[in-house]
Amino acid sequence: MTPHTDFTQRNAAIDILRALTMFVMIFVNDFWTVHDIPHRLNHAERGEDFMGLADVVFPCFLFVVGMSIPFAVERRYAKGLPGESTIGHILLRTLALLLMGAFIVNSEARLSPDVHYPVSVYWFLMVVGFFCLWNQYPPTHDRRRKWLYAVLKGIGAATLLYLAVTFRTPDGGVFSARWWGILGLIGWAYLVCAFIYVFTRDRLRYLIPLWLVFVLLCLFLSPMKEAWGGEALLNLPRANFPNDMLNILHIGNGALPAFTLGGIILSVLSTRYAHWPIRKKLTGVLVAVATLGAAGIIARHFWILSKLSATPPWVFYVTAIAIALYAMIYLVAEKGRAHWFHLIKPAGTATLTTYMIPYVAYGLADATGIALPDWFTHGFLSIVNCLCFALCIIGVTWLLGRIHLKLKI
Numbered sequence: 589m590t591p592h593t594d595f596t597q598r599n600a601a602i603d604i605l606r607a608l609t610m611f612v613m614i615f616v617n618d619f620w621t622v623h624d625i626p627h628r629l630n631h632a633e634r635g636e637d638f639m640g641l642a643d644v645v646f647p648c649f650l651f652v653v654g655m656s657i658p659f660a661v662e663r664r665y666a667k668g669l670p671g672e673s674t675i676g677h678i679l680l681r682t683l684a685l686l687l688m689g690a691f692i693v694n695s696e697a698r699l700s701p702d703v704h705y706p707v708s709v710y711w712f713l714m715v716v717g718f719f720c721l722w723n724q725y726p727p728t729h730d731r732r733r734k735w736l737y738a739v740l741k742g743i744g745a746a747t748l749l750y751l752a753v754t755f756r757t758p759d760g761g762v763f764s765a766r767w768w769g770i771l772g773l774i775g776w777a778y779l780v781c782a783f784i785y786v787f788t789r790d791r792l793r794y795l796i797p798l799w800l801v802f803v804l805l806c807l808f809l810s811p812m813k814e815a816w817g818g819e820a821l822l823n824l825p826r827a828n829f830p831n832d833m834l835n836i837l838h839i840g841n842g843a844l845p846a847f848t849l850g851g852i853i854l855s856v857l858s859t860r861y862a863h864w865p866i867r868k869k870l871t872g873v874l875v876a877v878a879t880l881g882a883a884g885i886i887a888r889h890f891w892i893l894s895k896l897s898a899t900p901p902w903v904f905y906v907t908a909i910a911i912a913l914y915a916m917i918y919l920v921a922e923k924g925r926a927h928w929f930h931l932i933k934p935a936g937t938a939t940l941t942t943y944m945i946p947y948v949a950y951g952l953a954d955a956t957g958i959a960l961p962d963w964f965t966h967g968f969l970s971i972v973n974c975l976c977f978a979l980c981i982i983g984v985t986w987l988l989g990r991i992h993l994k995l996k997i
Contacts, residue, residue: 593790593860595662601918602659602855604929605910606652607936608917609645614935614946614978616642621950621977622970629971634896637888643895644906646770647847650777651910654851657778657785658859674786682779684722684997688940689772690765691718691748692947697766700756710755711951713747715944720744722940724996768838771943776838781848790856799849803903805834805842810899812890843898850907854914866922873915880908931979934986940995942985949981 619625619642632638664674691714699707721744725737755763768776788794808822824830839845861869884893884904891899920928935942953959964973988994 595659600921600926602655603936604917607932609649610935610942611932613645614981615974618974618977622965624967637892639893647906648910650847651851654848655855657782658855678782681997682775685771685775689769693766693769697757700758703756708951708954711947717744717747722995724994777844777848780845795853802842802846806900809841843903877908877912880904935982938985938994945981945984
């Protein structure tokens with residue numbers, strides 16, 4: 589069944605929102621290199637009833653991933669590609685995200701002294717392997733270039749295999765999935781929600797109830813405040829069948845796929861009703877944001893506001909923030925002011941590249957011992973430091989794109 593909604597036109601607001609989210613992600617991910625960052629910018633501690641800027645970035649990125657899914661899937665169908673090809677594409681993209689996430693998260697455990705290379709070399713070889721394997725090579729009919737690309741992909745696969753086999757943690761642990769890392773979590777949420785879209789397409793009568801199912805899972809599976817017993821509403825014994833089923837696709841308590849599916853729904857709505865006047869669109873946005881905000885306020889009486897626990901208030905508040913951000917960016921783009929975000933544009937069109945470059949930067953700093961002056965890593969100047977770092981990473985991403993180095997899965 590073909591959708592009623594036209595996804596053939598690229599949505600500039602999604603690219604800008606993706607770029608902005610990635611810029612802020614690089615900014616907050618650099619906090620570990622500095623000191624005295626204001627708490628409202630940082631992550632909340634486990635069990636803390638609080639949400640800082642850093643706690644908003646990851647779910648907003650999941651939301652943007654969801655917004656992109658209808659456009660990606662429908663473009664494949666518009667090209668005449670069969671459904672089997674689209675399912676295969678989704679599985680390959682998921683596998684790539686899971687592998688990248690696993691390599692990154694293993695490096696967080698650091699390396700055993702018995703490994704004959706330092707973590708800086710691991711990071712460098714990891715990124716080289718990613719680029720060799722998943723670079724967006726220019727299309728060509730030249731057999732020699734095709735052979736060269738195949739060789740580079742083989743080198744990338746061999747490099748990653750070498751790192752996985754030789755990896756050891758300080759306590760003797762071997763390479764493993766662990767918690768999959770940020771990219772891995774994105775991969776699982778993408779897999780679930782992309783499959784949902786493939787089978788439902790733009791039919792909101794299915795998409796909205798499925799979003800509500802994920803929200804209900806979050807409500808029933810998240811531990812409540814101590815005043816309400818400190819247990820989840822559905823507090824089943826460990827090793828139970830429902831949780832085992834949810835864990836197969838790493839759905840967890842439903843919070844992460846709720847963000848991604850929420851993005852899909854917003855894309856369908858904003859594209860289907862693109863012909864509406866601005867005032868009517870703004871009214872719809874205000875109603876959605878107010879409803880989600882009210883739901884967050886009510887839910888916070890029963891659950892704490894926590895990213896690490898993926899609680900219902902976190903889901904409601906961040907979804908409201910993501911919708912409001914998209915609406916503001918959409919208005920700016922509609923007014924012909926998209927160029928305001930031109931400086932960070934590469935982060936929206938070469939997102940994976942932007943995410944990987946910091947590991948090269950940290951590896952070089954670790955290998956060379958180069959460090960910024962201490963006065964540039966405290967207080968207000970530490971924020972300036974991290975902002976400059978994020979802008980530099982985006983600049984490097986742009987330069988790499990000019991020489992056809994861009995990760996694409």
